[in-house]
Every structure is written in structure tokens, then in C-alpha cells.
Amino acid sequence: MDKPYQHIADFLEDESFRDWVLGKGNVRSLYWENWLKAYPDQAGILFDAKEILQALERENVEDEQWHNADQKRLLSSINASIDRAEDRPLKGKFREHYPARAHQFIWLKVSVILLLMVAGAALISNLDNITHQDGIGQEELAWVEREALPGEKKKVFLPDGSSVVLNAASKLRYRAGFGTAHRDIILSGESYFEVASDSLLPFRVYSGTLMTEAMGTAFNVSAFEGEATEVKLVEGKVKVELQPEVNAEVDRIYLDPGEQALASSEVFAKGKFDQRTALLWTEGTLYFDDQPLADVIKALERWYGVTIKAEGNKHSALRVSGEFHRDNLENVLQSISYSFDFDFNIHQKEVTIQFN
Incomplete structure (x- = not known):
């Protein structure tokens, strides 16, 4: 730089x-x-x-x-x-x-x-x-932007025939000429891609520290700021590259369906993921599988477009599991509160959680 x-x-x-x-x-x-x-x-x-x-x-x-x-x-x-x-x-x-x-x-x-x-x-x-x-x-020379604000989901159709489902608080950007001169996208947040086949123009998504390349496939990318970047492959085949800022050898992973690449400051690795639950968010379902409460709060803030403030003596090891389909925020918080003994107050876009 x-x-x-x-x-x-x-x-x-x-x-x-x-x-x-x-x-x-x-x-x-x-x-x-x-x-x-x-x-x-x-x-x-x-x-x-x-x-x-x-x-x-x-x-x-x-x-x-x-x-x-x-x-x-x-x-x-x-x-x-x-x-x-x-x-x-x-x-x-x-x-x-x-x-x-x-x-x-x-x-x-x-x-x-x-x-x-x-x-x-x-x-x-x-x-x-x-x-x-x-x-x-x-x-x-212009940039085209598509954004889903906190509290909303959005489906976007790209000029090449590909489709993207944008999760809440997510944005993608691409330059004009997409589909004819290039198929490069910059993503912040989370999106599910269904990529149209094109043997001449590879489809590339730049997200966090990863570049994901596909010819024709379906995959999910999650790259929220401050969180690990994940690429989950549903169909086809993709190449995922870790691209640090220094000029060194490129670390590269090839994924088959059911495999994921995860990149954080500590690790870049390939593993498996649960295809049944990975894309529930595209259907309007919040799904938590033994996730830290802090991560759940961030997800709720994006999903419902609110700010959540936690007060009182909460245990740092609290973890949440649950599935909520098109449910409102009050019902979700009520359900979680049964397990963790907290009260909450919702005032417009501000939420306060008080641990007892």
C-alpha cells in the first residue's frame, strides 16, 4: 500500500x-x-x-x-x-x-x-x-452497486444471467461491462451465488482475504467485517485463493460440493459443512448451532436492522442453538431468554438486553 x-x-x-x-x-x-x-x-x-x-x-x-x-x-x-x-x-x-x-x-x-x-x-x-x-x-468506467440494508434480503440478477441472494447488511460491487469483458465482483457481507456458465469468462468473487473463482456453479460466501471468511460450495467446482498483501506463493484450495473453505487470521483450511442448514438464511430462516451469544447478537442486528446493547453479568461462554423461520425479533429474543435468564426491551431500532 x-x-x-x-x-x-x-x-x-x-x-x-x-x-x-x-x-x-x-x-x-x-x-x-x-x-x-x-x-x-x-x-x-x-x-x-x-x-x-x-x-x-x-x-x-x-x-x-x-x-x-x-x-x-x-x-x-x-x-x-x-x-x-x-x-x-x-x-x-x-x-x-x-x-x-x-x-x-x-x-x-x-x-x-x-x-x-x-x-x-x-x-x-x-x-x-x-x-x-x-x-x-x-x-x-462506472461501478455498479447492489446492497441489502440491515433488516432486509435482496435477490439480484446479474447481466450475465447469474443470480445472487444478498443477506442483510451485505453489498456487492462490479464494474460496467460485467458479463462481456469480465465477471469480477467485490463482496462485503454474505451472498449466495447461482452462476451462469461461461467458458471464456471465469466468475470471480473477492471477499475479505479470499478470491473465489467458478465457471458455472452455486456457492455461498460469507465475509462480514471482523469475522472469518467462508466459502461453501453447493454445486459444481470452485477455486478459492488466499491472497495476503505481500508477494508470496498463492495458497489455493479446490472445493467439491459439500466442502467449504475457511479463512481467518489464524487458519486457511478446507472442511465439510451441513448442506441442509447452510442456506436456510436464503429461505428466511435464522439458524444457530451452538454459536457464541456475541455472534448471535451480531447476526440479529444485521437480520433485523437494529442495535443491541447487552447489560448486566452475562457469562462469556453462553452459546445459542435454535431455528427461527420468518419470526419477529420479539419472539426470537423471548425464546433465547428462556435459556439465559435475561429481560429485554425493544424501542424502535434500539434493543437492550438486561442479564439478571
């Missing part, structure tokens, strides 16, 4: 960035997702650089020499694109209008040319088509 790059050239000159975009080696994509979180105002520059690399890669032709005429043609295309950037500010959430400083644009040109010479690519026709359109539309 120590590289707050300012210009497209900064990314193009970074070998690890090029390897990440082009999918080479064991490069941690989560590093760049975390970078985006640390420098959100630079997101537009990063994605501009990423789009340039992806466009170039699509036109890469093996064993084809890059002739001088090709170089001149490509440079002309880049010049035209840069000239438009100088003449017209680009609006949008993550776009930035760069001052017309000549040395920045020169570095951009040089960086792209050097990159292509190293790659040995022809890469001409598509880039020409891209740069001679009427500018890149704002919608191509």
Missing part, C-alpha cells in the same frame, strides 16, 4: 501490475483490490491502464514481428487518445481529468511502446477501433 501512483504510466511500468492484469504467474489480485480501497480517488487511472493492457493482450499475435509501420500507427492512436484527454475533462465517479503536462503524456507513450516491444505484439487493429470511437463512455 506504499505506491499511490499518480499517472497511467506508473502502472504500465510496474511489472507486477502487468502480470496481474495479464494473469501471469502467482500475482495477488487482492493486493490491487486493497490498493483501490487505500486510494479510491486513483481508481480511474488504474482501470484506464488495465483497459490498455487488456486491449493490447487481446490483439497479441504469437511469432508476429512488430514492424516500424505498426509502431507508428499505434503511436498515432495513442496520440489521438491523449489529445482527447487534454481537450476534454472526463466526468464520473472515478474519472480524473489530468492537467496537460507534456512529460506525463510522453511517459505514457514511451511506457506503452516499451511494453509492446517487450511483449513482441502486433496489437494494432483493436486499439485503433477503441481510440477512434467517440471516447470511452462513462458507463464503461
Whole structure:
């Protein structure tokens, strides 16, 4: 997180960035997702650089020499694109209008040319088509967000035909072009995915410290802040990668149906899960299986959209088991209170639990 790059050239000159975009080696994509979180105002520059690399890669032709005429043609295309950037500010959430400083644009040109010479690519026709359109539309660079607020569930249909059930207090984000140029999603909270098959575009979910990749499958991801991240596979097959911020070997787990990957600060491991109960939340059922009371309180806060304050002398080892189908908060608390001897008061969105 120590590289707050300012210009497209900064990314193009970074070998690890090029390897990440082009999918080479064991490069941690989560590093760049975390970078985006640390420098959100630079997101537009990063994605501009990423789009340039992806466009170039699509036109890469093996064993084809890059002739001088090709170089001149490509440079002309880049010049035209840069000239438009100088003449017209680009609006949008993550776009930035760069001052017309000549040395920045020169570095951009040089960086792209050097990159292509190293790659040995022809890469001409598509880039020409891209740069001679009427500018890149704002919608191509925008983020799309879908959110289920505390106290609600939401079903979302994605542009590629996949569907997602968002649990309470959960959010997913993806860039425009989903389903045609990529199928990458950033998730906070919990969601159940039913993924449409696509042999060309893998479906990737970035959640906490994990990246889950699937081609066509059904799986559940839980990644609430401050809690372990879990991936539970229902159908198909997925690859789950642990992606720490440092550049080290990628830890990877492949899951079959009925298996889960769990990642916390202490462990990254594969295990089994109960398929009968794992997705009850998608049907409106709260299910607790010998869970600590503190975890149950957090789940109730998300589920009902309330804030719960516990007072009095409660035992730290209290654990809760129970199943509640589309029940109201008062009934749930009443049921739990029988086992743990507490009183409670509900006032609008504020709940107080008083242990006796």
C-alpha cells in the first residue's frame, strides 16, 4: 500500500501490475483490490491502464514481428487518445481529468511502446477501433452497486444471467461491462451465488482475504467485517485463493460440493459443512448451532436492522442453538431468554438486553 501512483504510466511500468492484469504467474489480485480501497480517488487511472493492457493482450499475435509501420500507427492512436484527454475533462465517479503536462503524456507513450516491444505484439487493429470511437463512455468506467440494508434480503440478477441472494447488511460491487469483458465482483457481507456458465469468462468473487473463482456453479460466501471468511460450495467446482498483501506463493484450495473453505487470521483450511442448514438464511430462516451469544447478537442486528446493547453479568461462554423461520425479533429474543435468564426491551431500532 506504499505506491499511490499518480499517472497511467506508473502502472504500465510496474511489472507486477502487468502480470496481474495479464494473469501471469502467482500475482495477488487482492493486493490491487486493497490498493483501490487505500486510494479510491486513483481508481480511474488504474482501470484506464488495465483497459490498455487488456486491449493490447487481446490483439497479441504469437511469432508476429512488430514492424516500424505498426509502431507508428499505434503511436498515432495513442496520440489521438491523449489529445482527447487534454481537450476534454472526463466526468464520473472515478474519472480524473489530468492537467496537460507534456512529460506525463510522453511517459505514457514511451511506457506503452516499451511494453509492446517487450511483449513482441502486433496489437494494432483493436486499439485503433477503441481510440477512434467517440471516447470511452462513462458507463464503461462506472461501478455498479447492489446492497441489502440491515433488516432486509435482496435477490439480484446479474447481466450475465447469474443470480445472487444478498443477506442483510451485505453489498456487492462490479464494474460496467460485467458479463462481456469480465465477471469480477467485490463482496462485503454474505451472498449466495447461482452462476451462469461461461467458458471464456471465469466468475470471480473477492471477499475479505479470499478470491473465489467458478465457471458455472452455486456457492455461498460469507465475509462480514471482523469475522472469518467462508466459502461453501453447493454445486459444481470452485477455486478459492488466499491472497495476503505481500508477494508470496498463492495458497489455493479446490472445493467439491459439500466442502467449504475457511479463512481467518489464524487458519486457511478446507472442511465439510451441513448442506441442509447452510442456506436456510436464503429461505428466511435464522439458524444457530451452538454459536457464541456475541455472534448471535451480531447476526440479529444485521437480520433485523437494529442495535443491541447487552447489560448486566452475562457469562462469556453462553452459546445459542435454535431455528427461527420468518419470526419477529420479539419472539426470537423471548425464546433465547428462556435459556439465559435475561429481560429485554425493544424501542424502535434500539434493543437492550438486561442479564439478571
